[in-house]
Amino acid sequence: xxxxxxxxxxxxxxxxxxxxxxxxxxxxxxxxxxxxxxxxxxxxxxxxxxxxxxxxxxxxxxxxxxxxxxxxxxxxxxxxxxxxxxxxxxxxxxxxxxxxxxxxxxxxxxxxxxxxxxxxxxxxxxxxxxxxxxxxxxxxxxxxxxxxxxxxxxxxxxxxxxxxxxxxxxxxxxxxxxxxxxxxxxxxxxxxxxxxxxxxxxxxxxxxxxxxxxxxxxxxxxxxxxxxxxxxxxxxxxxxxxxxxxxxxxxxxxxxxxxxxxxxxxxxxxxxxxxxxxxxxxxxxx
Amino acid sequence: xxxxxxxxxxxxxxxxxxxxxxxxxxxxxxxxxxxxxxxxxxxxxxxxxxxxxxxxxxxxxxxxxxxxxxxxxxxxxxxxxxxxxxxxxxxxxxxxxxxxxxxxxxxxxxxxxxxxxxxxxxxxxxxxxxxxxxxxxxxxxxxxxxxxxxxxxxxxxxxxxxxxxxxxxxxxxxxxxxxxxxxxxxxxxxxxxxxxxxxxxxxxxxxxxxxxxxxxxxxxxxxxxxxxxxxxxxxxxxxx
Numbered sequence: 001x002x003x004x005x006x007x008x009x010x011x012x013x014x015x016x017x018x019x020x021x022x023x024x025x026x027x028x029x030x031x032x033x034x035x036x037x038x039x040x041x042x043x044x045x046x047x048x049x050x051x052x053x054x055x056x057x058x059x060x061x062x063x064x065x066x067x068x069x070x071x072x073x074x075x076x077x078x079x080x081x082x083x084x085x086x087x088x089x090x091x092x093x094x095x096x097x098x099x100x101x102x103x104x105x106x107x108x109x110x111x112x113x114x115x116x117x118x119x120x121x122x123x124x125x126x127x128x129x130x131x132x133x134x135x136x137x138x139x140x141x142x143x144x145x146x147x148x149x150x151x152x153x154x155x156x157x158x159x160x161x162x163x164x165x166x167x168x169x170x171x172x173x174x175x176x177x178x179x180x181x182x183x184x185x186x187x188x189x190x191x192x193x194x195x196x197x198x199x200x201x202x203x204x205x206x207x208x209x210x211x212x213x214x215x216x217x218x219x220x221x222x223x224x225x226x227x228x229x230x231x232x233x234x235x236x237x238x239x240x241x242x243x244x245x246x247x248x249x250x251x252x253x254x255x256x257x258x259x260x261x262x263x264x265x266x267x268x269x270x271x272x273x274x275x276x277x278x279x280x281x282x283x284x285x286x
Numbered sequence: 287x288x289x290x291x292x293x294x295x296x297x298x299x300x301x302x303x304x305x306x307x308x309x310x311x312x313x314x315x316x317x318x319x320x321x322x323x324x325x326x327x328x329x330x331x332x333x334x335x336x337x338x339x340x341x342x343x344x345x346x347x348x349x350x351x352x353x354x355x356x357x358x359x360x361x362x363x364x365x366x367x368x369x370x371x372x373x374x375x376x377x378x379x380x381x382x383x384x385x386x387x388x389x390x391x392x393x394x395x396x397x398x399x400x401x402x403x404x405x406x407x408x409x410x411x412x413x414x415x416x417x418x419x420x421x422x423x424x425x426x427x428x429x430x431x432x433x434x435x436x437x438x439x440x441x442x443x444x445x446x447x448x449x450x451x452x453x454x455x456x457x458x459x460x461x462x463x464x465x466x467x468x469x470x471x472x473x474x475x476x477x478x479x480x481x482x483x484x485x486x487x488x489x490x491x492x493x494x495x496x497x498x499x500x501x502x503x504x505x506x507x508x509x510x511x512x513x514x515x516x517x518x519x520x521x522x523x524x525x526x
Contacts, residue, residue, distance in 0.1 A: 281305040285298040286442065286449055286515035 002213050002252065003180040004053070004091045004134045005111020012275055014247065014266045017053035017093060017255040018046030019219065022075040023060045023067075028220050028232055028257055036079055043083050047090060049259035055114055056080060056105075057095035061190075063146060069100045077104045084109030093136075097145050099123035106131035114255075116187065116217075117145040119168045129176030136183045136215055137168035141191025149191050157196040158203045161186040162210055169212055183253060185215040188242075189222050197223035201242050204249035215253035216246045219262075236261065244269045288432045288526055290499055291320035291328075292467060294439035294519040295336035295489050299343060309515070316510040316521040321347045323523060324433035331492040332437030340435050436496045440464070440518025442487035448516025450487040459486055460518045463493075467522050468508055472497035488518075500524065 002009040009015065020042050024031040033039040043054050058075035059067045067075075076094055083092055093112035094105040097120045102113050106127060113128050115121075118140040128135040139161040141152050154160045165184035172182050186207055188197040200207075207214045218224065224238035225231065236258055243254055243262055247269035256262040270276035298309050299317065308314060321328075321343045330340040440460040443450035459482060466474035475497035483490040503526055510521035 278305045280307050280309055281303060282298055282309040282515055284449070285303050285309075286296060286517045 001180050002183075003178060004093075005132065005181075007089075007091050007111060009052075012270075014251075014270050014276070015052040015091075015253045016050060016259055016263050016266060017055045017215070017253055018043075018049075018051035018259045019255060019257050020046070020054050020056045021060075022056060022058045022079060025060050025064050026057075027060070027062060036082070039079060040082060040086065043087065043090075046259050047087060050263040051090075051259045053091040053093050053112065053253070054083065055093040055095050055112075055255055056083070058101070059096070059146070061116060061146065062148065069098050072096065072098065072101050073104050076101065077108055080105045080108035080110050097121050097124065099127045102127040102133075103131075106133050112136065112183075114215075116140075116185075116190065118142070118164060118187070118190075119171065120145050122171075125172040125175035125177060128172065128181075132178075132181075134181035134183065135172050135177055136185050137165045137172060137212075138185040138187040138190065139164045140187055143191045149193060152191055152193070154196065157192065157199055158186075158206050161200060162207055165207070166210055166212065182212060183215045184210065184212040185217060188216065188218055192223070194223040194226040197221070198227065201245050204246045204251055208250035213252040214246075214250070215255060216243075216251045217255035218242045218246065219256040219258070240265045248273055250275075288434075288499075288524075289324050289328075290434040290436060290496065290504075290524040291324050292436045292438055292496065292520060292522040293317045293320060293340070293343065294517070294521075295332060295339045295437045296439070296517075296519065297335065297339065299339050301342060301346075313510055313512075313514070313519055313521070317343050318347055318350075320509060320521050320523055321435060322350070324435060325431070326351075328433030328435040330435045330437070331495045332435075333489065333491050336437030336489060336492065340437050344435070434496075434499055436492050436499075437489070438492045438496070439489050439520070440513070441483075442517040444486075444513060444518060445516040448487075453486055455482065456486045459483070459488065460513075463488070463490070463518075464511070464520065466493075467520055468506055470500050470504060470506060470524065472500045472502075475500075501526065 001011065020039055021029055021033050022039050024034045033042040046054055056076050056079065058072040080092055080094060083090065091112060092110045093114045094102070094110045095114045095116055096102055096105070097115050097117040099121045102124055110133060112134040113124060114136040115124055116138050118138050125135060141149065141154070141160065143149065165186070169182045169184055173179060184207060186200040186204070188200060192200065204214065204216065219239050220232055220235040224235045224242060228235070228238045230238060240261060243265050247266045254262050254266055267276060271278055296310060296313065297303055299314055326348070330337050332340060440463055441456035442448050443453040444456035444460060446452055462474065463478065465471065475493045478490055478493060480490070504524040505526065507523045508520065509523065510519060512519060
């Protein structure tokens with residue numbers, strides 16, 4: 001069972017998490033949903049296309065102008081409240097590493113805290129526990145927030161990802177976050193070169209075997225671009241290929257820009273793996 | 287009392303082929319209600335695939351009995367309760383089936399009283415108790431309870447949406463078969479051309495055995511009569 005705030009999911013349900021950027025400078029959409037109304041439209045569209053979760057972010061993951069906590073709260077705080085009001089049954093995730101931001105968005109109705117920076121703020125788990133929210137524990141190889149890797153290497157990148165994410169999960173558990181509300185994420189590209197991300201993708205089943213539900217954030221990332229020689233706007237096929245591999249390995253949550261395509265790939269792959277029944281089946285059975 | 291139910295051998299009824307959305311919900315409901323109405327451990331007549339379908343339906347009904355013993359008791363004592371339950375769940379189908387063919391039922395009943403009598407006499411002479419059928423089916427008796435689950439269906443080449451290539455002989459074949467089942471007319475069931483049935487992808491092998499079981503004077507209820515995927519299905523119940 002997976003519990004994301006007030007929402008409970010059975011083990012045979014893969015979930016699609018739609019990225020909603022409230023940033024002016026994100027690498028993929030370049031601020032297309034920075035305006036609040038545009039972001040709300042993006043949420044509605046993602047829901048219509050089959051998203052189970054929206055992941056709202058107020059700070060670009062990569063380098064860029066400084067965004068302090070107050071500005072981040074200005075971008076995402078009340079917006080979470082508007083999304084909650086408009087979509088009462090939707091799981092709302094907020095992409096933040098800051099406990100002060102987390103506290104505000106949980107009050108506004110967030111169900112899940114997506115900490116892309118591996119527990120940089122140790123108080124984040126306390127906020128999740130107090131609010132009854134779920135948390136995503138990522139592996140960044142020890143990088144500070146918004147830092148790209150430079151000559152970072154691992155003896156075994158998957159072993160490192162497992163060690164760090166499960167240790168973080170243990171800290172969340174100790175803080176009082178419910179076991180069924182803790183998710184781990186190898187964090188493709190974060191603290192990783194392309195070879196690392198490919199290896200994590202190939203060996204995602206090892207993370208799944210830890211028993212913690214695994215989130216993968218693959219969408220249009222640099223490891224896809226470098227592997228195929230494609231710029232940010234031309235990485236869908238590569239993203240979906242990586243998605244299929246992770247789905248075959250048993251990842252539970254897929255953080256994406258393109259919801260409909262991902263939904264189909266994940267559902268198809270889970271059905272191939274025998275974890276999901278076809279939606280309809282009468283061919284040859286009538 | 288003897289009870290017989292005819293259900294189609296639709297593989298989509300098997301649990302291993304279950305999808306998220308049931309492609310045959312009304313048919314499944316009719317089949318399960320009919321199997322529940324038969325009571326426990328009916329004799330199953332059909333080919334290998336048909337028997338698999340029958341056993342799957344029986345398993346579902348048995349699980350329901352174990353989960354809801356009060357319903358089981360109701361069903362065993364009077365049996366109509368389970369059937370009624372099924373009817374309530376799919377009234378439109380039941381009504382549809384009933385409305386579509388009552389005249390045929392009445393026609394058959396009124397037109398063949400002598401055949402009914404003939405049939406009864408012939409059975410008494412030839413079966414001599416329970417050992418007279420090659421199929422192993424028990425001969426019905428007015429003093430014992432017997433249940434038979436017969437798996438058969440019509441053609442699968444009757445329309446452009448059928449699994450098999452369209453054949454204009456399919457609908458007439460189904461019409462003859464429908465009348466034979468609903469009347470019921472054992473001689474017409476025996477007279478079905480097995481080669482033509484095979485060509486039209488109909489599953490009628492067990493209908494000869496059904497003909498042997500029908501003694502005339504049966505009460506006939508058509509619970510389902512439709513061809514939702516270009517294959518003709520019936521759920522029919524007989525009792526006497």
